[in-house]
Amino acid sequence: MSDAVNCEYCVNYSYDDDYECYTCEVNLDEDEMVKFITGNFNQCPYFKMGDEYRIVRKQM
Template identity: 80%
Template sequence: MKNKQGVNCEYCVNYSYDDDYECYTCEMNLDEDEMYRFVTGTNHDCPYFRMGDEYRVVRKQM
């Protein structure tokens, strides 16, 4: 059995708050299958996942 490691969108740099929809959304242009997995929470191997680093900008300022 393949061990699936879950992807948590909250840590992805592509996951941001949308003021128009008043919720968090994925900024990537997802196709129909990817959008289904995103909405149902079954996107275990998201090809667009990039770990966000909110302190990256602060480190550059030092």
């Protein structure tokens, strides 16, 4: 099993209207930012699976 992380599923990965692209909302240090930009950010300690349907389940 791969330990790679797909940022698209992370709660901290959101669209930034100012930059007109998706960005990580976590305040990454310089080394982490280089890994993020180059796509080599495996085993991210900040990864948290996003759950778009959490609110809907509470309403049921």
